[in-house]
Every structure is written in structure tokens, then in C-alpha cells.
Amino acid sequence: MIHLSNVSRHFRRGPDVIKALDRVTLEIQAGRFVALMGPSGSGKSTLLNILSGIDRADEGEVEVAGQRLTGLSEDELAVWRARHVGLVFQFYNLMPVLSACENVELPLLLTDLSRPERRRRAELALEVVGLMRERFEHLPGALSGGEQQRVAIARAIVTDPDLIVADEPTGDLDARSADQVLALLSELNREFEKTIVLVTHDPRALRWVQAIYHLDKGSLLEGVEATRATQAVEQTLGVPPRSAAR
Amino acid sequence: MSRAIPLSYTLRSVFQRRTRTALTVAVMALVVLAVTVMLSLVSGIRRTLVETGEADNLIVMRKGATNDGSSMVPIEAYRAVRYFPGIAADPVTGEPLVSPEMVVQPFFYRQDGGRENVLVRGVRPVAFAVHRKVRLVEGRAPRSSSGEAVVGRAVAARYPGLRIGAEMRFGRRAWKVVGILEAGGSSFESEVWVDVNDLWSDANRALYSGLRLTVAADADAAALARRVAADARWALEAKPEIEYYREQADSANFLFSLTVALGVIMGIGASFGAMNTMFAAVRSRVAEIGTLRALGFSRRSILASFLAEALVIALAGCVVGVVLAVGATLAINAALLGVAINLMTFTTATVQLRVSAGNALFALCFSVLLGFAGGFLPASRAARLSPAEALRRRA
């Protein structure tokens, strides 16, 4: 599903060049539910952006869902994203002027579907994420954080993408809502066989994901270091993880 | 006891959103520019005409005539008026200072092919003594029955070929330019002066359009005017030159009303634009307002601070606008010697534009008004925010 080899990404900050990613090689099989973890500035969001086609690598090869992303133009990437990737953000990023259902419908504007069909699929997606029907016509401002993130997840799955990427989806939620959102993502992974990549600080995610990749200073941790990092997360959680990492 | 928010804080806020501030200043500046240029034209017309008159001169015309282009005064009337008491005498010749004049409006053809009427004044040598502002900057006065012409500075500027020695055609013959006249920017500079005998034969009629006379220093101008009007044979009337030209300047009144209407409508539009900017400024600084209020600044000082911001923007616009207006008027004057307008005589006169202190003051008051109009509602919204609410709405 996801093949990254020797991917680097640099940013220029004033006179300095910062290596956000330094020759990262990563392979994620289709149907996996994995987490990217690491301290701030470790490059995990940059990695997520590159494998979802939002950002482009300066060096290395990126191939996702059978498409070589290196060399695609900004617009070609946009078309590819619309078809193959569903995105979930920390702050939901719903359009405040559109109702819950309309927000979910938004990415379907990029398809050839008819207006009633778009509507039908949007409602279906909202049912999948478990939003109560009477909330469908509410504006985002009238929904709780958990509900808004459900709407955002519905928006991510409504185009039936191969890959769902989520950047800190529980970062702004209370514990209960965060658990529900993780459970929902896990369900999407199991029942609809979506490949899901999660960037998170939230140790609770360990209970749901099948693997954790640790990043530090732009590099993937491997071997002993990776195991130690996972154990450190497990300790903060204080509860044995539901599924084993790696 | 409320503390005022320092002006430096306001100024820094103005510069924080550069694009937004710059666009708003530009809008204000354009409005001020438009209004100021129009006003400089209005006051230019008034000045050009009013300065044409001499304080102690009277103009004699057919009763009811609004300008000497549409009046007729028979030669006999001139001969009679000339010896009325109370008229000043020429210090050199001792002759009465009465200038009989005939005006016609022949076609002049511009280089661009357009046609306009230029006021041609047939005069006798005494005219140069009666019109004391008129000076020959080059050359000399036309001699009698010589086909010679003196060209006003503004006419010479509009028709580049008109230099001393050049031949010009108007009316039914050719004329030779022998002088260039200047008259302090007044409408005489937009005229061509020739000998009246020449003009009579060219226009094929021997009568005057009007008389100009200088009242003796110790004489009663009103009594002299009554004396002129009293003679029923000629149906004449006399009025002070100043008053006559002030009436001519009434044609600028419409332009002034137009400018005011334009200024009001443009001003409302511009203050709406400023209001948008100020509402956005308030919105983006809700947290700051909350903090300031929490620190103990009063509603009034918040209001004053935002109003000051609007006024700073308006004043900047005013300064830029007036500077642009001065530049524009100087450029127009340099290129064209002013704006060619049509007088009541249907002749073309060149009006010099000058942004006067009065125009600049008007622009200043106008901008302050715009600043208040645009700033008051947003500023009072900012002042009404309670500190708790302001801090809460931060997110």
C-alpha cells in the first residue's frame, strides 16, 4: 500500500536548513492500522503529509496505492488525493457555513455523482460513523467536539478511499470522545478494510493500532530503540495493550 | 479616572495589518484626491473670473445683458457716457478712462481638429489704462487699423504656433501677432485683443458690446451708475466689474453642487470601506481588548483608541490625497496651463488649478468626518465588549 524509500524533506528557516525527514524508508501493507509517534518536530506530520500526497518529498521515492507520487504536479496530486485518500484533522476543519451532511457531501463535489446520489452517500457515511440523524442538518458550531470529529471521519470515508490518514484526531477531545473516535477508526479498519495511518501523541491509541512507528529528529527508530519507545508509551498507559506492537 | 491608551499602541496596530491599512488609506486618498481636484477647479473658475475685475471699474452694458458677449452699446452712447462726471482721467493724456470694447466669438480651430469660440476683444489704446492688471509681457499693443493682435497667455499656450510675428486666421481675415498679454491668471489671458476698428470691419458692424470705465478716486460710483441707467434712450446699465465677474462665476455653482454631491456619495462609500477595515481590526483584537479591559482601561479609552486608529487612517489618506491633488493640478497646469472650460459667453477660457489652503482645509475636515463615520460603530462595538466575554471569545 505505502512504499517510501530514502525519503527526505528539508525546510528552510532563515539561513538554516532543517531536515524534517532524513532518508526514511517505510513499508505499510494494505489493511493495516498503524500509528506514527514521536515528540513535536520529529517529522511525523511531515511524513503523514508526504504519504497522503499533501506535501512532496525533496528526495526519495514515494508510492501510495499503486501510484508513484514523486513527480506529480500540485493539481495531479489534488486529483489523486480526492480519489484515494481520506483526511482527518485535529481541529476537524469542517466548513462552518455547511451543515454536517453538507460537509460530508463536500468531497463528492469532485466526483460525477448526481446530486441525490451525493446526498444518499453522505447520509450513509454519517450513519456509519454513528452521528444521530437529527444532527445531520446542524451546523458544526452546534455539534460537540466528538460529533464534529465523527462528521470529519464521515467526510474522510465518503469517497471510499483506500487510505485514511488522521493527524492527531483525538488531540482536542475529552477521554470518552477520544476512545469513541479510536474505536470508530478501528472498526473502519476491520470492517471496511481501510488502511489507516494515525499521527498521535495519545497513548490510548496503542490499544487499537496494529503497529507503531517512532520518529525522532526526522528518522525512524528501529530495533531496540523502537521497542524501548513502545514500552515507554505502554508504561504511561499503565494498562497492557490490547494488541501487540510490531 | 480612566487611563488613556497610548497613541503609540494605536499606531502600532495600524501598521500591523499592512495590506488592509494601505488599501483603506488608498481609498481615502482617492476620494480626497477627486474632491480636492474638483474643488480646485471650482475655486480656479471663481478666482479666474473674480480676479478679472478691478475694484474701481464699472462695466456698462445693455440693460439685462448677462455678459458683454450678448450686449450692444451704440457709438452715440459711448460718446455721451465718456463725458459723464466722476470718471477718472488718464494721468498722461488727460483723456477720460473709458474703454469702449466690442467682443466677438469667432471660431478657432484646434490642432486636434476641434473647434472652439475664443473671445476676441476689439479695444482702443485706453483699454490698457483701464484694465490695469493687463500687462504686455512681450511685444506691444496693436496699432489702429493695422490688423495686429495681442494674444492672451493661455490662448498662446493652447495654440503653440502663436508667437510674436506669427500670422493667425480668425474672423474673415489674417492677423499678425504683435504681443502676448498677461493678467494675473484672469480670464483676459484667454482672450485675443485687436484694434476695435479692425474688428468692426471684420464683423461688419460698428457698435460696442460694452464700456469699461474707471471711477475717479473722489467720485461716487453708485451715482455714476445711476446716471448711466437714467438715460432711457440707450437702455443701459452700469455695475461694478467685480460684481459682474462674480455673476459670471455663478456658472461654477453647479460644478460646486456637483462636487459636493460627488463628495457625499463617494464619502459614504469610502466610510463603508473604512468601517469594514475597522470591524475586522476589532474582531482580530478581541483578546487584546479583553486584556486591556481586564487591566483596567475603561470603555471610553477603548473607544478612543479605535476611533484614533480610524482617524490616523483617514488623516494618512488625507495627506496622500492632498499631495496627489497638488501633484495632479501642477501637472495639468504644466501640460495644458489649466483646464479649458466654457464660460457664459460660450467662449473657452483656461482655468488654472491650484489647491488652495481652503481646499486643503476642506479635505482635512472631510477626512476627519470620514474617519469618524467609518470608525465610530466599530469602536463602540469594541467598547461594548465585556472583558470576560472578550477573553472567552478568544478561541
Add this chain to the structure above:
Amino acid sequence: MGYLTLVRRNLRRNRLRTALTAASITLSIFLVCAVLSLPSGFTAIHDRLAAGTRFLVHNKAGITYLMPYGSLQQIRAVPGGTAATSFSRFGGVYDEPKNLFPNFSVDAETVGDIWPDFQISPQAIADFRRYRDAALVGYQTMRTFHWKVGDRVTLRSTVWPVQLDFRIVGELPEPHGNPMWFLFSRTYLEEAVRAKGLSAEQAGMIWVRVADPADVPPVMRRIDDLFRNSDAETASETEKSFFESFMSSLSGLTNVILAVGFLVVVAVVFITANTCSMAIRERAAEIAMLKALGFRRSVILGLLLAETLALAIGGGAVGAFGAYGVLKLLAALGATGARPGLGPLSMFLVTPWHVVEGIGLSLLVGVVAGVFPSWGAARKPVAEALREVF
């Protein structure tokens, strides 16, 4: 839900700002429409009045150079002409000097032939010939002074030392007649002037009528040839060209007014661009998210531009139609003569074409104001946009 839903909802998001911006566009387009209609109002009036088979002859030297009255007889003899009349300014004022309006002496028997298009009633034409003190008066002037047919009025000339009593025998009727003119017989003037020991045996202008529009140029040429190298050379021209040269002498003023109109448009472009860029800045996160979802740059640009264009055209249409309505109303008020104080304000003449121009102009305003901020927002790479907002 479609793209339009998004545009519409976004416009309604900050109603106050949308309203203020639209209002300033409305006011500017109103102004520009009014300003544009001023010069074309004059032209339109004259296009309407100009008849294809009529032209005028004046002294080649200028309008205030007169022609001998005898020229009229010579012009009447020119082949191709069907009627001709002298037309001389009387400069008469009614009551007080400010009541100045155009009044002319004419050859009474020719009025019906020269101006058939005025549609003067046959009775009025007959009476005009019959009574030596008869006058025909434009409908506008009748209303201004509250005159009616049968009234006796006195005008004092500012040209001649005379004052004449007239009886109004008819009007130059709406809508085809000249609204302002006051016409009377030159023989009546001649009598009065002669009593003062003067002579009015001159003509200011001469109107000539021909049978067919195609005859106009050859007859004009024949007349000018006839008087070439005489004491009073003539220049014949059509009403339209006469008026156009009058308008060209006003060009200084109209240029200033047009320049101001241009400034108004630039100002409103700035106001609109400001609104557009404020809206875009506030929505940076949403725009970044739309990009991330896979909306291409052209779609984002289209959405943002559509919003500004809708605002501009909405505001502009109100302004253009408003100008049309208000100026039509002013013209109607001016035409009734009930409000003589309106003066030149009733001279604006807006046509539906001005409304089209106004809306076209607001479209331009929207494009120019919207394209820079929108293109900047649309062009920004999605990763950069996301980094800036999160």
C-alpha cells in the same frame, strides 16, 4: 448542496461586511452611471432633434458674425433647397435677467416647412403667420413660466434696445418640438428696431430644408460655393456636427469629470479587494482544508472569485438600476416644470445601455478586486497553507 451553496453561504457569513461592501459598490456604480450619462444625455437629445433633411448655415467666421439678410434670398434660390428661414438671437429676458432662455426671430411663413418634425398644430402655424406679434414657444419654457396659449408676454432684449409684447399662439409640442425655443417674426422685430433708428437687416443663422437627406451634402456645398470670396462667407453644417463642436469645447470639463469617475472606480476596486482579502485571510484554514481534500487550484480560484463577483455584480446592478430610476425621476420632475430649481440635474439622460455599462463595470471591478487575493490563496501549495494555519 453544490458549489453555489458554498458561495451563497460564504457571502452570508459576515452579513455586515457584505452589506457595507455591496453598498459602497452600489454608490460608486450609481455615481459612474450618472457621470457617464451627463455627456451622452446632450448627444441623445440632439440625435433625437436632428432631422435628416435640415441643416444650418452661419457665417464662416463664427456664430457671432452675422450674415446680411439678403443672403437668405440667395440661399432660397439655390437648387435643391425647399425652404429657408433666418434665425437671429433676440437675447430676450422675461421679468428678470436670470430668466434667460433661447428666443429667436424667424421668417414667420416658413416655420411649418422648416420644422415639420416638431408637429406644430396647423392652427398655431396659421395664427403664427396671421398675427405680427405671434410667438411659438417650446413646451418646457411654457411650463417653466406657467404660460398658456393665448397669453400675452413681454420680453426685453439684451441685444436691441427694445422690449416687445407677444401673444403666444401655440406651442412646440412634446415630445418632438424643441423644448426651450421661443420663436417670433423678424418683421415685428424689424419694425421696433427701425423705430429706434437702427436696422436688424441681418441674420445670425439660416436654416435650410431639402427634400431628401441625400440632398443635404450637395446643397450645403452649393451654398458655401455661392458665398465663397464674398463679404460674408458661409459655413453650412448639420445640426449634429454643430452640436458636436459645441461639445468638444466642453471637453476640458468632461475630461475632469471622467477622470473623477475613473478615481471612483479605482477606489471601489480597493474597497472590494480589501473585503476579498479579509475574507480570504479569515478563511485560510478552510481554504487549506479544501485543497487537502483534493479541490484543484482552479476550483478554489473559481469559488473565491465567484464570491467577489456575486458581491460586485449584486451591488453594481442595484447602483445601475438605481441610477436609471433616480435620474429618470429627476428628468420627469424637470419635465413637468414643477421644480425649476432642479436645473441641470434634470438634464441627465440615462438609457438602458448605461445600466448595461454599469453592470459591466461592476463585473470588471469584481474581477480586478478579486483576482489578486484569490489567485494568491489558490496558488499557495497545500502543504504550505496547512503549515501556516495549524
